[in-house]
Amino acid sequence: MxxxxxxxxxxxxxxxxxxxxxxxxxxxxxxxxxxxxxxxxxxxxxxxxxxxxxxxxxxxxxSPTTREERKGPRLDAPEKALEGFLRSAGVTKDQLEARDDKKGQVWFATITHPGRxxxxxxxxxxxxxxxxxxxxxxxxxxxxxxxxxxxxxxxxxxxxxxxxxxxxxxxxxxxxxxxxxxxxxxxxxxxxxxxxxxxxxxxxxxARVMLDPAEREAAIRQEAESLAFARGWQIVPDDGLLSEVAGLVEWPVPLMGVIEARFLDLPPEVLQTSMKEHQKFFSARNPKTGRIEGFVTVANIETPDHGETILAGNQRVLAARLSDAAFFWENDLREAKSGMAAWAEGLRAVTFHNKLGSQADRIERIAALAREIAPLVGADADQAERAARLAKLDLRSSMVGEFPELQGIMGRYYALAAGESDAVADAARDHYSPLGPSDEVPTAPVSVAVALADKLDTLTGFWAIDEKPTGSKDPFALRRAALGVIRLVIENNSRIALLDHFSRGSVLAARSALGIAAQASSTIRDIYAKLAGVPASDLLRKEIVTALLKDGKNGDKEPESFYVALAEPEIFAANLLAFLHDRLKVHLRDQGIRHDIIDAVLAQPGNDDLVLVVSRATALNAMLQTEDGKNLTQGLKRAGNILAQAEEKDGVEYSFGADPKFADTDQERALFAALDTAEPRIRQAIADEDFPAAMTAIAALRAPIDAFFEAVQVNTDHQITRRNRLNLLSRIRDAGRQLADFTRIEG
Amino acid sequence: MTSPNRPRSFQEIILRLQTYWAAQGCAVLQPYDMEVGAGTFHPATTLRALGARPWAAAYVQPSRRPTDGRYGENPNRLQHYYQYQVIIKPSPPDLQDLYLGSLKAIGLDPMVHDVRFVEDDWESPTLGAWGLGWEVWCDGMEVSQFTYFQQVGGHDCKPVSGELTYGLERLAMYVLGAGHVMDMPFNDPGAAIPLSYGDIFRQTEQEYSRWNFEQADTETLFRHFKDAEAECARILAAPETDAAGRRIPMAHPAYDQCIKASHIFNLLDARGVISVTERQAYIGRVRALAKACADLFVTTDAAQVPT
Structure with a gap:
């Protein structure tokens, strides 16, 4: 072998x-x-x-030798056919074998494919x-x-x-x-x-080559840590950097250097990012000061001077890089202390999207949304608006220009330098979060308000200009924004009726889009001026949009989707809510709640309050794990089916007037009694938003419902009894409907 | 820098590179006599990377990046600086070794320093060109760009050219141990009249920074951009044969106009009068010129294998 x-x-x-x-x-x-x-x-x-x-x-x-048998022509077949077979099988006639077949004697060839x-x-x-x-x-x-x-x-x-x-x-x-x-x-x-x-x-x-990348990584890690240890420092772990550096050297030689004292006041994130991005250095932290004070560079060679020249060179390069960073930092701080007006002005020239305007336009929208959301998440409206106006200014700072990944982090430093409160500064840092399913969710009220406003603007904006995700394409990361909204709301237990804010966001975005369009058309310019001059009363808005739609049609082209967003933001809001519900299903599925359970509770009123949706779904999910819950579902479905058939046949809705005095059997009377007990409990529990209690209350109906169906035939010939029983079933249906649409539960 | 072989001045580094690459068989050319953003723009690279005719050239190219002007104050940034450019077609199999030899020639011994080839793909949206290669690091500093051209002006490079670009000031500052570019000796420090880089360029950096950022007349520049674009198109549209019936397509004069448009665009950019969205459009316009020039060049003698 x-x-x-x-x-x-x-x-x-x-x-x-x-x-x-x-x-x-x-x-x-x-x-x-x-x-x-x-x-x-x-x-x-x-x-x-x-x-x-x-x-x-x-x-x-x-490779093994293989044999293949191939069936040829009959023995009495024409010579031509036999010749063709011999050619294709690569054998001679004396190697053929005649065998009996259904239709007489047939030639067979055994072809050997020799192993190679x-x-x-x-x-x-x-x-x-x-x-x-x-x-x-x-x-x-x-x-x-x-x-x-x-x-x-x-x-x-x-x-x-x-x-x-x-x-x-x-x-x-x-x-x-x-x-x-x-x-x-x-x-x-x-x-x-x-x-x-x-x-x-x-x-x-x-020959000074360590072949295995895992061994190189281990060698780098170990040597870097021991170099740091000797100074009482710790290496800031960075697995991505480690594997990259291990891929840059055949013979790793870690060398430790010290950051010059004049750079130690730079924010640690700046030191770390600059050293990592430009130099691929590991950062070494001094646990006593909490600062990053050293670095480890990994050379690819052992030199006679033990790396002295290499380290000196790296130190000089680092000093030049950090001088740049310090220059940016000082310039930025100066601008921050003077109020950042130049940055705000600069963002007017930065396009966010050519249909939605500049970053400055966007900030206006986010500020308006943040203000409205603030009281709902326990934040001060002024602070939320202030934070929204500041949060993106660092995009114009030199430091973020150099290191885009420091956006937000620098925003916090600059907001503090500008004399803003911690809450406002933290919001500048945190408002991009969460960026993914495992990213941390902000909890400070001002941060939550701005983070939500940021994502609502993204969602409503791209919805308004009809840039929705399709299939695997999601160029504006709207799915991520939707998940961000979901996690912010749920994990902070924030009670927000999202539809209102979706509508509001749609109108704001549509106005921005209209403003852009107005630059190219005098008709739109007039309309935009009219709209901008007056507080948007719905009547006026609809009148204007009717004119716009007409204008769009006259121009032989599809009317812009943001006209519709302006006229009927509720439609966009509902559409967007459906998108959010889809993302919510994905999110909850990962937490073990089936999609049909979510569908069942989404049919309930208030489904734009995601906290409510999730607590209903969680309680329903828990109940459906129990034997009572599973059987109750069957009972509710059966009641619903019988009612639906009867209602269709009779052309009426059975919804009122069941009376125990028409009850014939003990089982019927027991069901009346059970409903009399359960109904107020369910109502109360729902009013208290205590869904587990509501589920317990309805689960108590399982036994009486089962017994009722066991003993009683609903559709009897006696019309009064039948009507009474149908009306009784409607009480069951109503009890269920208060909690969920049980018809959607599968199985 | 412990090497005894160490150069003493900026110009000595240039001279050593010239001598080295001349010894490797390169034609040592002179700078192109137009304003360009990088050595790649020299027709000896852009155009000569096209077509099948073998080519080997090395040259210094003064380069201008108006947005990088810092009034001579920043230790590392200049709006006018020098690149050293080597282009060899087809790329020889030992190009990395040849390159390392050039580092040795200027006093960077790879047995003492840490020389590394770190992935860096090169792309020039204005030239419609791209290639794969590395930035070369010496002790953590980028000292050169090393590229195998794959496409120029929208044409596949066949054969492939190997291109080396040295940022001379940065490289020299490192070799000479200068902390600020203006402090770097330009001629020999022992000369009767020693001149530092600053003696020669501090004032021009100030003057051009002011002009680039504050004074350049944008209306004129916009007009010049259009003029260059129009002239380029006119040259390319001219019949290939002259009045005497000789076939003389004018790829180089057309390409000059492309270079001009590109530099004017850079100036307008420095003046901050081109918005983010317009930026892409302008780059696209220059690229269209570069492509058209490339289309014409590949039909000319200079692009064919000599018979």
Missing amino acids: PDLLIELFSEEIPARMQARAREDLKRLITDGLVEAGLTYASAGAFSTPRRLVLTVEGLSAN PAARIVAEVLERVIRDFPWPKSMRWGAGTLRWVRPLHSILCILTDESGASVVPLTVDGVTAGDRTRGHRFMAPDAFAVTGFEDYAARLRR
Whole structure:
């Protein structure tokens, strides 16, 4: 059983592509080998910046010989037919066998496909894999036509068994496979031959190449931590950076440096981001001061001066970078202290979306929404509006221009420098949150108000200009914004009737859009002026929009969707709420609540209050886990079905007047009694929004309902009794409807 | 910098690079006589990267980025600076080694320093060009851009050119240990009249910064942009044969107008009169010119393998 070793040696492979390339190489080669009939015991893939490596152990030496029987023409078939068969089967006539068949004697051929040596198969598979390798980006070089991530210099491909190693004969676009490789670019550049994977890894190590990326990561982590430990510092963990740095070196040599005292007053986020983004340095924190005071850079070489020159160079580069950062910071602070008016003015020139206007327009809308939401989340309206007006100003700061990922974080610093309260400054930092399903949700009231307003504006704005997500396309991240609203509301237990705010947001966004459109059309300009001059009374708005719609139609084009958003924001709000409900289903499904349970409670009034929806759904879900709950659902459905049929047949709605005096049986009387007890309890529990109690109260009806259906036939010939029983069923239906639409529960 | 081989001045670094690349067989060209944003704009790179004819050139290119002006005060930023550019077609298999040799030639010994090739894909939206390669780091500082051209002016590069771009000031400051670009010795510090970079460029940085940011007449610039665009189109539309019946397509004169439009756009950008949305449109207009010039160039002799 030979072992296979492949090394594809190239110029530097981007660090971010290496992990995926390792997996692809392993999968594609082993799949190809197996497909061709070989088996193997195990396989492992490795990479360094300059090589992609695969080792396959216990490979079969040959693919198995296979036999195939093929049925030919009848013995009495024309000569031509037999000739054709011999040709296609690749056999001669004396190798054929005559056998009895249903229709007489027929020729049979047995074709043998001899097994093929592993080397032949490996060569074919490897060439194909190299030519079709799924690099995220690949290139040509020189005068060749081959594509690889960067120029491919050599291929090492050997099969090793007891008798030794042999090169797999293979040439791809002028590169011929061999058994040689090279060590570290500078420390051991000479070529050498290897005889197998262990020999390869050992010789590479002597040639200053650590083949396994996991080992390089561990070595970096360990050495960085011990360098930091020696100074009483701690490395700020960063797995993404660690794996990137491990993909940039073949022989990691961590070196520790100290940040000059003049930079230590920069915000820690700035130090960390600048060092990481520009220099790929790890940050070292001094736990005594809480500040970031040092860094670890990882060199790719051992030098006679033990890295002294390298570290000195890195220090100088860092000093230049941090001087820039300090320059930005000081300039920004000056602007912040003077009130940030220039930034606010600057945002007028930054387009948010060409139909929705500038960032400044957007801030106006968010401020208006934040003001309205504030009292609902326990925030001061003035503070919320103030925070909304400040939250995005840092987009114009030099620091965020340099490091966009610091948006919000710098906003907080600048708001504090401007003398704003902590609540306002924190809102500037937190209003983008949550950005994903696991991101932390703000809880401070002002932050919640602005964060909600920000997302409501995004949703209503893009809805108003008809830029909704479709399929996998969601260029404006509206699903993320919707999930943000859901999590903000639910996790803060904020009672907000979202429809009102969706409508409000739609009108605000539509006005912005109209304002933009007014720049290009004098008709719209007149209308816009009329609208802007007067507080938007609904009548006026509708009148204006009717005119706009007419104008749009006259122009032989579809009216803009924001005209409609302006005229009938309720439609947009309802539509948007449906989108939010879809996202809510996805969100709750992850928490173990089925979609049909959510559908059942969404049919209830107040379904734009997501806190209410979730507490109803949670209580219903809990009840449906119980035996009573499951049976009750059946009882409610049965009652509903009987009623629906009777109502359809009789053309009336049975809804009132059930009277115990017409009850014939004990079971009927028991059901009357049970309803008399349960109904007020359910009403009270719902009024108290105590849904578990409401569910308990209705679950108590299970036994009487079951007993009723067991003993009583609803549709009797006695009309008074029948009507009375139907009216009794309607009390059951009503009791259920107060809690959920049980007809939607599946099963 | 412990190397005894260390250059003493900015110009010595340039001279050593010239000598080195001349020894590698490059034609040492002179700067292009127009305002450009980077060495890539020199027709010796942009146009010569097109077509099948082998090519090897190296040159210094003064480059202007009006928005980077800082009145000579910033230690690292200039609105006028120098790039050293090497272009070889087809890219030789040992281009990385050749490049490392050039670092050695200017005193950066890779056995003492930490030289790394870090992914950096290059794209020039105005030239309709892109390539893959790296930024080269020396001790954590980017000292060069290393690119294998894949497309220029919308044309696939066949064969592929290898392009090296050295940011000379930054590289020299590192080699010479200067903290501020203006303090860097331009000629030999022991010369009878020693001149620092600042002696030569501090005043011009101030003057151009003022002009770029405050004074450049935007109306004139807008007009010049349109003129360049129109002239480029006119040149390209001219019949390929002259009055005497000779085929002389004018790819280079047309491309000059493209360069001009590109630089005027940069000036307008520095004046802050181009909005974010317009920006894309202007870049698209310059790219359209670059593509049209490339389309014409590939039909000319300079793009063909000599017979």
